[in-house]
Amino acid sequence: MGKKIVAYIIIPACEGRAFIVKRGQFMRVIEVEGKQVGDMVIYNAHDYKEYFDSSQTVFLNCLQGIGNVKRVTKLYSKPPYENVMFTVTDDKVGVHFPLLGGKCSRLIYTLRDKAPTHRSCQDNLAEALEPYGLTASDVHDAFNIFMNVEIDEKGCFIIKPPVADKGDYIEMRAEMDCLVAISACPSDKAPTNDFKPKPLGVEILEEG
Numbered sequence: 001m002g003k004k005i006v007a008y009i010i011i012p013a014c015e016g017r018a019f020i021v022k023r024g025q026f027m028r029v030i031e032v033e034g035k036q037v038g039d040m041v042i043y044n045a046h047d048y049k050e051y052f053d054s055s056q057t058v059f060l061n062c063l064q065g066i067g068n069v070k071r072v073t074k075l076y077s078k079p080p081y082e083n084v085m086f087t088v089t090d091d092k093v094g095v096h097f098p099l100l101g102g103k104c105s106r107l108i109y110t111l112r113d114k115a116p117t118h119r120s121c122q123d124n125l126a127e128a129l130e131p132y133g134l135t136a137s138d139v140h141d142a143f144n145i146f147m148n149v150e151i152d153e154k155g156c157f158i159i160k161p162p163v164a165d166k167g168d169y170i171e172m173r174a175e176m177d178c179l180v181a182i183s184a185c186p187s188d189k190a191p192t193n194d195f196k197p198k199p200l201g202v203e204i205l206e207e208g
Helices: 054-064 106-113 121-132
Strands: 003-011 016-021 026-030 038-044 047-051 074-076 084-091 143-145 148-151 157-160 169-174 178-184 200-207
Touching: 003 016, 003 178, 016 121, 016 200, 026 084, 038 084, 038 121, 054 074, 121 178, 178 200
Parallel strands: none
Antiparallel strands: 003 200, 016 178, 026 169, 026 200, 038 047, 038 143, 038 178, 074 084, 084 169, 148 157
């Protein structure tokens, strides 16, 4: 059975967008121009207290032998809920960063780049979620889609350019009604997008 596109969303470079994905629908995040990281947060659309947990997701995937620190199959909500929010159904890349849940913020830009007024994924996600009654303090740890990270000899992580390129995507099926927000990372100071912020595309699909 094929899938049909019921909505298409462009997330402009350096901005964020929020939208609902209903249970049973598929969400496909696409590299429309290539090499661009998207920071994604997820909430139960009917109870915002239940939201995606990055480290717990990796732990539970590793326990089941269905994922690791770069690629996961099931995206879980935080304890005490621990429900599957999305199941990955197609992943053309297989290199992401679901582990630590970090996202660029004003303090990161201040410490790393001496640029305290730079746009950040934290800002983008907060603005995207505002129409849903959520605030900046409600922005939880993110799933860093397409982010390519290695660990150095000091145990710190190094951001490398994404392996993903134009046309690549990750597709996942919603296992509950979800509120999703994604930021097209605005960094031009790190290789999350080869130092050139780009848009991302999102398709919402249904079977039939």
